[in-house]
Amino acid sequence: MTLGPPLHEQVAALTWLQSLRLAPDLVTPGAKPEATLEAEAEALFGPLPLMGMTLLEIGAGNGGFSLAALRRGAVSAVVTDHLAWSLPGAEAGMATMLALEATGAPAQAMVLDPRALTPEFGRFDLVLGTAFFEQLFNPILALRGMSSVTGQVLLLETAQAALDEARPMLTATTRPMPYGALVSGWAPNPALMGPLLRDLGFVRVLHRAHPIEGAARGLYAAFKPDAAAGLAAGFGAPWRELAMPA
Amino acid sequence: MTPQSELSDQELLARIGRITWFHSLELRPGIVTPGAKSLAVLRREEEALLGPFDLRGRSVLDIGAWNGAFSFASKRRGAARVLATDEFAWTHPTYKGLESFELARAELGLEVETLQLDPTRMDASLGQFDLVLFLGVFYHLFDPIDVLQRMRAVTGQVLLVETHQDALEREEPAMVFYPGRTLANDDTNWWGPNPPLMLHLLRQLGFARIYYRDHPHYLPAEGSRTRGIFAAILPGAEPAMSAHFGIEWRDLGAAGAMRDFRP
Numbered sequence: 384m385t386l387g388p389p390l391h392e393q394v395a396a397l398t399w400l401q402s403l404r405l406a407p408d409l410v411t412p413g414a415k416p417e418a419t420l421e422a423e424a425e426a427l428f429g430p431l432p433l434m435g436m437t438l439l440e441i442g443a444g445n446g447g448f449s450l451a452a453l454r455r456g457a458v459s460a461v462v463t464d465h466l467a468w469s470l471p472g473a474e475a476g477m478a479t480m481l482a483l484e485a486t487g488a489p490a491q492a493m494v495l496d497p498r499a500l501t502p503e504f505g506r507f508d509l510v511l512g513t514a515f516f517e518q519l520f521n522p523i524l525a526l527r528g529m530s531s532v533t534g535q536v537l538l539l540e541t542a543q544a545a546l547d548e549a550r551p552m553l554t555a556t557t558r559p560m561p562y563g564a565l566v567s568g569w570a571p572n573p574a575l576m577g578p579l580l581r582d583l584g585f586v587r588v589l590h591r592a593h594p595i596e597g598a599a600r601g602l603y604a605a606f607k608p609d610a611a612a613g614l615a616a617g618f619g620a621p622w623r624e625l626a627m628p629a
Numbered sequence: 630m631t632p633q634s635e636l637s638d639q640e641l642l643a644r645i646g647r648i649t650w651f652h653s654l655e656l657r658p659g660i661v662t663p664g665a666k667s668l669a670v671l672r673r674e675e676e677a678l679l680g681p682f683d684l685r686g687r688s689v690l691d692i693g694a695w696n697g698a699f700s701f702a703s704k705r706r707g708a709a710r711v712l713a714t715d716e717f718a719w720t721h722p723t724y725k726g727l728e729s730f731e732l733a734r735a736e737l738g739l740e741v742e743t744l745q746l747d748p749t750r751m752d753a754s755l756g757q758f759d760l761v762l763f764l765g766v767f768y769h770l771f772d773p774i775d776v777l778q779r780m781r782a783v784t785g786q787v788l789l790v791e792t793h794q795d796a797l798e799r800e801e802p803a804m805v806f807y808p809g810r811t812l813a814n815d816d817t818n819w820w821g822p823n824p825p826l827m828l829h830l831l832r833q834l835g836f837a838r839i840y841y842r843d844h845p846h847y848l849p850a851e852g853s854r855t856r857g858i859f860a861a862i863l864p865g866a867e868p869a870m871s872a873h874f875g876i877e878w879r880d881l882g883a884a885g886a887m888r889d890f891r892p
């Protein structure tokens with residue numbers, strides 16, 4: 384450890400998006416409570432055998448989900464964000480670096496726009512994006528980039544809309560974000576996700592509602608053709624398989 | 630320019646016959662290409678699409694030009710420079726689009742440039758054009774958001790979008806996805822946006838005013854509004870270029886502009 388102000392002072396000097404436990408007696412004062420983060424992490428990661436997996440996280444905020452995945456057995460994480468780390472005055476990037484350093488996690492942080500991803504970036508067993516569609520100008524391009532670096536499984540958490548529609552539909556939204564910007568983005572309905580992800584190279588898509596917010600938000604697990612056999616075996620109810628077009 | 634062609638009528642008819650045409654073009658008196666769109670249909674479309682604009686001396690980029698009806702119409706309306714682009718239909722084995730375009734251009738003696746380039750690969754290096762025609766292409770794209778952003782990069786003043794639309798009953802901006810052959814049994818159809826969605830996207834891309842009119846052949850009175858025309862105008866565009874929006878057009882930014890889209 385470098386000598387500097389005590390950790391709790393460094394934590395107090397920054398604005399946090401997520402409440403992360405950095406030490407037994409030190410939780411960052413984030414907009415998202417620790418219990419919410421843990422409930423979401425359990426819903427996303429609970430069914431997946433994370434042991435030994437490499438992770439790429441897109442739109443990581445403060446990296447709370449990456450830290451949760453590492454605690455659950457993932458071997459390494461590349462923790463990235465774009466908007467929340469690069470808006471003028473945004474401290475989320477610095478806060479994330481501090482959290483990764485304080486926990487000694489095998490993780491690396493970088494600014495990354497998922498639209499720029501190509502296979503040359505690497506191949507990750509698990510690619511994760513939370514609060515996903517609602518913050519992207521172009522989620523189709525972002526998903527194409529993410530698919531190109533997904534070795535086995537893509538996990539998404541997102542706002543949803545047009546739930547009354549049986550037809551696949553993407554809705555445009557404009558919402559205030561916790562990092563203080565009004566952001567335009569999108570919200571899919573579940574009917575969209577099977578066919579859209581199929582056309583982006585996934586062969587199987589599972590879905591469940593958000594553990595706290597219900598159907599207003601959705602969780603998706605999408606599997607690549609060469610995902611390890613049995614990787615989806617733990618996804619019991621409330622997860623359900625989405626129909627894929629022929 | 631005078632017609633360059635030295636083909637006899639017989640030879641011309643033979644060449645026309647080897648191509649599947651989308652546009653009916655009168656290449657010589659009495660010789661009309663047998664397009665899926667008739668001469669009368671194209672005349673109404675041309676008036677609806679290009680009527681509001683003064684193209685004299687201006688530059689026009691036609692995306693997905695196919696046989697070239699709107700490229701040729703722009704040139705005839707006085708455009709100084711017209712660049713016609715396409716790839717899908719131009720390289721298609723039965724549409725033979727580039728061959729068809731070149732045949733028509735030679736017969737009509739119009740000075741129109743061509744560039745075989747798909748809109749998914751266009752960017753600002755193409756230059757900026759006073760009017761960009763993006764007609765019948767939006768819904769053919771798997772990622773129309775990316776391509777619309779590319780269209781913004783090549784637009785100097787006005788982007789004109791003609792598209793299939795859907796989800797008209799919904800108030801919020803939305804687009805319907807058509808996997809496989811869901812729409813019209815055609816696997817090149819991907820998305821059907823509603824007018825609020827087009828307004829949202831075009832505004833996000835920095836267009837200041839967005840005007841809408843119903844497509845002349847898909848009118849609400851005829852029980853269908855499944856195609857629409859959007860004219861998106863950049864801040865600082867010359868008012869004189871787009872001075873003739875008739876009563877068919879509405880400013881989508883005006884209060885209540887979306888109201889009567891919904892049943």
Ligand SMILES: C[S@@+](CC[C@H](N)C(=O)[O-])C[C@H]1O[C@@H](n2cnc3c(N)ncnc32)[C@H](O)[C@@H]1O
Pocket residue numbers: 692693694695715716717718719747748764765766769770771817
């Ligand atoms: C319906 S036609 C419209 C032709 C002309 N602009 C008009 O309005 O009459 C569609 C055009 O989009 C082009 N296009 C571009 N990308 C396409 C794609 N991915 N699939 C099918 N057509 C595509 C075709 O080559 C064709 O010229």
